[in-house]
Amino acid sequence: MDGDGTTGGGILGGGVDSTDTGPDPATMALLRLSMLPGLGPRTLTALLERFDTAEQVLSAGESDLAMVHGVGAKLIHTIRTASHHVDVETLVTWCHENEVTIVRQGQAGFPRSLEQMVDTPPILFVRGGMVPQDTLAISIVGTRHGSVYGLKQAERFGYALAKAGVTVISGMARGIDAAAHQGALHAAGRTIAVLGSGLGQIYPPEHKTLADSIASSGAVISEYGPDAKPRAGMFPQRNRLIAAMGVATLVIEAPDRSGALITARLACEMNRDVLALPGPVTSRTSRGCNQLIRDGARLVQTVDDVLEELGPMFEPVESGDGLTIRSGSELRLNELERDVLNAIDQTSTPIDQVIAKTQLPAYRVIATISVLEMRSLIRRLSGQYVTRI
Template identity: 50%
Template sequence: MESASHEPPRHDLALLQLNHVPGIGPRILSLLLARFGSAEAVFEASGRELLEIQGVGPKLSAAITAARHFDDARKEWRRCGEKDVTLLFRSQSEYPEPLRQIPDPPTVLYVHGTIEPADGVAVGIVGSRHCTAYGRRQAHRLAAGLARAGVTVVSGLARGIDAAAHQGALEAEGRTLAVLATGLFKMYPPEHVDLATSIRDRGAVVTESPLDRGPLPGLFPQRNRIISGLSRGVIIVEAGRRSGALHTARHAMEQGREVFAVPGRIDSRASEGCHDLLRDGATLVRGVDDVLEALGPLSEPVASEDGTVLLSPRELGLNPQEQEVLQLIGLQPTPIDQVLATTALDSSRALATITVLEMKRLVQRHPGGFIERIAR
């Protein structure tokens, strides 16, 4: 991640300024960059050229023209440096790869805390702000179980289900990411300031909004695409038919992420949205194993916090002995004798563990005493 303590490259400064202009959302920003090629070129465009962009009217065109001095961006950059906030641009290698792949990804992320490589295996948990005790309990239980398995829990810091998910991950001493709709200096809801501090210490609080942007209604559906974008799959816990959590589910579907739903009582209006998702093909979630089994292989290997290399989220459910043996098996056929000679386990236990891994479809035997690690 790039420090915000010095003057940024001009193209980053231009992106930050463009992100700061009121009225420019993710879609208009993408259209501007696609039309003009760079943020710098957007500010060099004439008013007539700007008006050719869908969604850009005279007021927004004038606002872009008035922002050509980049003063807001320079001030924002300095404040981030003073408050230990990292600015992460899409062009940087540290930018989360799953998020880079979605339509209209954030051009810049404000990060308070750290985003780690292990966060490449993340699951979102969202739901109603006005949840029942059952919903809060299930969100907490699932988040804690995922965190103990090594999965990063992503949510939106909202009241209700979101807060329960963050708290479950923290109590399990796992990692969690909170995605805000507002700026980092306008925490919403305000009573979650202490929770956000705890999240920062065990993960990160992130947003695409400038530091002082307040809670405008349209920002929350826009924020939900980032929750799903950072996640391999999204679990919906208690959502009525009008719940904003269903926006996250739709984003997840559009982004090719798995959608999971926790069932409630069949007569519970609080779970009607979840039941509709299940009827339409979402994966029913009873526990953590349902989630890990459905996520499928990772697009590329991810190193967990303990240095273990993961090819599939299902590998997170292995016990230490199974994990030790799995790490000794290569992606090309490996002699079983080599595995037995390398492991600290005695041969009978190692062979039994290989059999278990084979039953779990994580390894495959080949003729001649060879074995290969697979991810599917």
């Protein structure tokens, strides 16, 4: 996806936000390198892998730079004259004045899901904030020209997922994206918008108010410098971040040629689940979804279908209400089911011990254990022992 993008990957900690007295030299160098024109994410990843730090890349000789795949004479000249291309001081000042945090890979506020990518952006510009519970997220995507049906469904799923404690990820585009964000906002839940432009160039411009609302209930993020205007090639590049940030990607409505299908393909390549909402066979805007289902995507009709598909987490996630979630299916549990589940260890647990811990009648515990077993959250080891999966 290299081209005129301004992102890439690296392994650096630290960062700068609006409360810092000033960025450290390593951050300044990384900003300067990341914002260079013509340096795409894969090439930047290769440079940082070869030279370890942005400072070493910027000070490298022409012959050393030329040894990196994708680095030609034009890009070498750009790197060697980097200070002429990027005004880092002005960029940092803009972020300070607009309450935008500059987050580096490896820093606490950097999404862990993005660190698994082969072309991880080393820098993210964040308005709002990301929290650990955002690990439990679903990406919702679809056409900019959504039908009444599609827009209603996007808002319905955004609302229901946010109510269940799932963070809704989307791209803040017209149509399906905006409806999904609005649904999450109406539920007073968390939502994150990933832009295909800089934070100082909100696109589409009529979504500036929406961006304000999202930033107050989650985050608006971009890998591009604040003054980066949207260009056609930036949106497919942005889509890889949307795909990576969700445990699964839900396509609400998409024609057979759609950026949403690019996101679905990227999610599949990242071993994320792809879900799709079916539509009428006569609807042009549902052809892409129906095709995804034909090709193996999970057909979903309700939010329970989505939560069931989440399955076990890579690691436990703290939900917004302080609960530890190990599987998406746990979000569907009522209070009684959750109490019984929490009384079962990940090692062999006697059912009598579960009854003692919960102080519930034996018949109710045994019935609840059967429900948890059907939802693949626990496993019976024998007639008297159970364990969490």
